[in-house]
Ligand SMILES: NC(=O)C1=CN([C@@H]2O[C@H](COP(=O)(O)OP(=O)(O)OC[C@H]3O[C@@H](n4cnc5c(N)ncnc54)[C@H](OP(=O)(O)O)[C@@H]3O)[C@@H](O)[C@H]2O)C=CC1
């Protein structure tokens with residue numbers, strides 16, 4: 001089927017993600033004329049309400065979460081008129097039958113189902129859809145993260161869904177893949193001739209990936225505690241970024257070629273052990289402090305009890321393949337960091353031989369020679385900066401070098417272009433059936449296999465989170481993790 005799905009069925013429609021991201025994204029797509037004619041949105045949650053009551057809730061969410069200049073009352077009225085609400089408890093077969101009545105006669109034109117519910121409901125929901133006759137070759141199913149909490153449980157979820165859908169119908173969402181800046185990594189690497197020859201152990205000293213957040217638990221206590229930063233952020237978003245940085249060039253931009261290369265990189269991650277986690281990983285948990293001038297409470301206070309869940313993690317990872325032999329990938333992510341800042345830093349090696357120092361050695365003679373650094377800022381700003389060496393103007397007998405920045409601000413270069421919500425891209429691709437920016441089963445499982453090795457290592461070696469004051473880049477051991485190697489975090 002080449003036409004986009006004519007019906008979008010959203011489970012979890014009363015939830016936080018639907019209100020903040022999914023409805024605003026659908027609204028934007030409608031406003032830009034990107035939804036098919038005669039499009040129907042069937043929204044479902046456990047709560048009982050009628051179409052009108054739910055439409056009012058969606059309108060309120062649009063007013064709250066769209067930028068003020070995006071909300072247009074006429075478009076919003078057209079948008080909510082597309083939505084019907086049907087209460088369904090995932091375990092209630094009768095309610096699935098009522099849901100099917102809403103979609104009656106439309107299945108041939110394609111149904112895209114989106115599961116924005118807790119993952120424990122994915123398989124029962126798929127079962128309910130099947131029993132109600134809603135699964136046909138024209139049905140697709142999208143699932144939010146997390147897929148499980150370890151490799152074993154992710155296999156159970158994948159098996160449950162896989163029993164009713166073939167892989168080509170399954171769209172595992174990682175919203176980072178919908179971000180322009182993450183897709184731009186592919187453009188940077190494979191749309192330019194100058195980076196690829198240097199993109200390996202010969203020229204690269206190390207790679208840093210940082211995803212810093214200033215927020216704390218944000219009311220997601222019941223989800224987050226026991227999950228922690230490693231499972232919440234590294235297992236999915238950060239490993240997806242790492243796989244795009246590390247993969248071999250795919251033959252073409254299609255779902256199989258791209259995902260084949262990503263999974264090879266993920267499978268090459270060196271597993272950790274109880275011995276190696278002690279020097280390759282740091283766990284942290286925030287305590288009271290100040291973020292952006294505001295005093296905030298600690299994690300345990302927000303939770304109401306002590307906990308061993310990490311809100312920060314830093315890792316030194318190795319990818320055991322030809323390209324990346326000996327190149328450490330330093331990853332760190334945390335809540336209550338000093339800034340919301342996500343970036344990738346490619347630290348190149350020094351030039352092989354310095355012609356500038358008095359004795360010909362690199363860095364000798366105080367000439368200021370430094371290795372090149374490529375900084376790719378993903379958010380909140382979007383830019384690519386390359387630090388290169390230039391001659392400082394002057395008449396000194398010995399050439400003095402200074403770093404200058406080649407600065408490509410994507411925000412400025414594309415100033416006329418509206419920044420899209422990541423979910424807009426993903427929903428559009430789901431409707432169109434393009435899986436390139438969705439995560440394949442083998443990728444999720446390779447990600448979990450590596451994460452499990454760290455969690456097992458932590459358990460066996462009894463590694464607990466170290467305290468860090470909110471507003472800092474994690475515990476001091478996270479700084480030591482990289483400084484031991486003679487490098488430092490690019491803050
Ligand atoms: N919020 C976020 O920023 C992010 C969330 N996610 C993931 O997205 C999913 C949804 O998250 P979020 O919106 O925050 O969660 P919420 O807890 O806010 O919403 C959960 C939704 O699931 C519905 N639900 C709960 N139990 C049942 C049931 N037995 N049968 C049918 N529906 C049920 C709820 O319906 P009702 O309210 O009517 O009871 C509600 O619509 C989760 O998997 C989460 O991990 C992923 C990335 C970010």
Ligand SMILES: O=C1O[C@H](COP(=O)(O)O)[C@@H](O)[C@H](O)[C@H]1O
Nearest residue numbers: 145175213215232233237342379
């Ligand atoms: O998936 C998640 O992502 C958000 C961070 O997303 P971003 O787009 O704002 O960078 C994180 O806050 C949340 O804990 C996690 O579940």
